[in-house]
Amino acid sequence: MSRPLSVQLYTVREALAEDRDATLRRVAEAGYRAVEPFDPLNDPKGFRAVADDLGLSVSGTHAIALLQREPAEVFDAAAAIGTDKVIVPAGIAEEEFTSRDGLGRAADLLNGLAEQAARHGVRLGYHNHWWEIEPQVDGRHAIEVLADLLAPEVFLEIDTYWAAVGGADVPALLGRLAGRVEALHVKDGPVVKGEPHTAVGAGAMPVPAILAAAPGARRVVELDECATDVFAALADSHTYLTSLEGS
Template identity: 25%
Template sequence: MPMNRREMLKSSAIMMLGASMPAIAKSGGIWGTDGIGVQLYALDPDLRRDLHGTLDKVAKLGFRSVEIASMHGRTAAQMRAALDQAGLYCRSVHVAASSSVPGASGLTFDDMDKLGEDLTTLGAREAVLPLFQFPKDPKWGEPVPFSSLMRADGSPLSAARYEQMANFLNQAGSALKKHGLRVGYHNHNVEFAPIGEKTGLQILLERTNPRLVDFEMDVGWLVTAGHDPVAWLRKYPGRFNQMHVKDIKASTPVNFHLRQDPVEVGGGKIDWNSILPVARTSGVHRYFVEQDPPFTGPRIDAMARSLAYLRSLPIARGGH
C-alpha cells in the first residue's frame, strides 16, 4: 500500500538521523573504533523478509558494526558478502551450544574447527553463548526447559549447572584460541536469581578463565533483575568487553523469569550517563543497540531513535 505524504516525511526523517549525526564510528571516542553497533536480533523478522534491504537500512542510519544472532539460511561467505555490500562489518556472533538447541540457526559449538573457520570468514572475533544452553549429551543432561524458568514459581538453575556451564565456556575458549577467537557469555536476568550467597553470573565469572572467556553485559536484563550495572562493572573490571545497550520501562517488575517491558534506549528507566563512563574505563569496547519485542512500530525506526539518543549524550560529545 503506498505511503501518504506524512508517512513518507516521517520515514525520510528517521532514515536521515544517522546521516545528520556526527560520525562517531569513524572518530572513535566513547564507542571505540567500532562505533555504536546493533544486535541484528532486534531486526530478525525484517532480515528474514529482506536481508539485503534491511542491512542497507541499518547502514543508512549510521551503524557500521553489527552483532549477528542468526545466519538466516546463509553460509558464512554469503553473509559476509551481504554485510560487505551494505558497508557493514561483524565482530561478534551469538552461537548456540549445539544444533539440538531450539532455535539454533547456522553457527553452533558442535564443531569448533568449523566454527572457527566460519567466524574468521565473517570477520568476527567473539563467539558469544547467548543463554544458558547445553547440548544433548550425557554429561550435560537434557537442555534446560525454558518454560520452567519463565514461571514465577520456577526453580533457578543450580550451582552445579553453572559450574558445568563455566567448564563448557573454558573448553570452547581453549578450542577457539588457536583460531585467534574468544568466547563470550551474554546474560539475561535468570543468572541473577540467588543461589545461596551467590548468583549464577558470579559463578560463571569466578570459574571461567579470563584469558579465554569474556562477558557481554546486557544492561536491560541486568536492571530487570534489580541489579546495578555500575556495581558489576566495578567489581569485575576487564571481564565485560561487550555491552547490549538496551532500555526498559519503569513498569518492568524486578524478576528472574525472562519478563521485561522493553522500550527504545533513552525512553526508559536506565541512567546511561552514569553507566557508559564506567563501562569505558572498565574494559567495554563494543556496544550494540538492542531491543526485545514487542515493538510499537517498525523495528528499524526503534533502532534509529535509540541511536539518535545515544549520540546526543554528553559523553558522546566529549563530556564527562
C-alpha cells in the same frame, strides 16, 4: 566512542528473514557501522559480502549453535563473516545458575569451548539474561560467581537490561566485573519481564551511568521486542547514544 555502535540483528530478525540485504542496508542508513549476527552459519560468505559493501563491520556473533553443532563449524563460519568473537547467548539450563556446583559445570563447558575456539583463532564470550542474575550464590549474583570460575580468556557480554530485570544495580555490577566485560547489550524499556522494549533513552534504564561504568566495552543495541517501529527505534537509539558521547 572508540568503536562504532553495533546492532544485535535479532532486533530485526523478522525483516532479516524476508530480505537480508535490504535489512542490513536500513541498519546502515540508521547510522550504525557494525552488526552482531545471531546465526553465523546462515550463508556466512554472502553475509560478509553484503556487510562489506555497506561498510558494516562484525563486532561479534551470537552462536547458540555452539551447543548444538560441531564447534569447529561455528568457529569457521565466524571467521568467514569477519569476526574473532563468538558469544554463547543462552542454552545452558537455567537451573545451573542456582548453585555453585551448577556454575562449575557451566564454567567447565564454556572453558572447554574457549580452548577449542583458541585453536581456530577465535575468542569465546558469554551473554546473560535474567536467570544468571536473579539467583544469589554465596551472597553474590550468579554471574559474578561464574566469572570467577571462567578461564581468563573467556569474556562477558553483559546484557544491561536483563541484568536490571534480574535485580542488579547494573553500574555497580559492571564495576565488580571490570576486566571481564568486553561488550554491553544496551537496551531500554520499563524493566519488566514480558513488556516490550523502547528506543534507548526512552525507558527507565540509567543508560549514562551504565555506560560510564564500562567505558571500554563495545556497545551493542538490542531490542528483543519493540513497542514502536523497530527501525525508528534503532535510529532514535543511535541518535541518543551518539549525543551522550558528545555531551
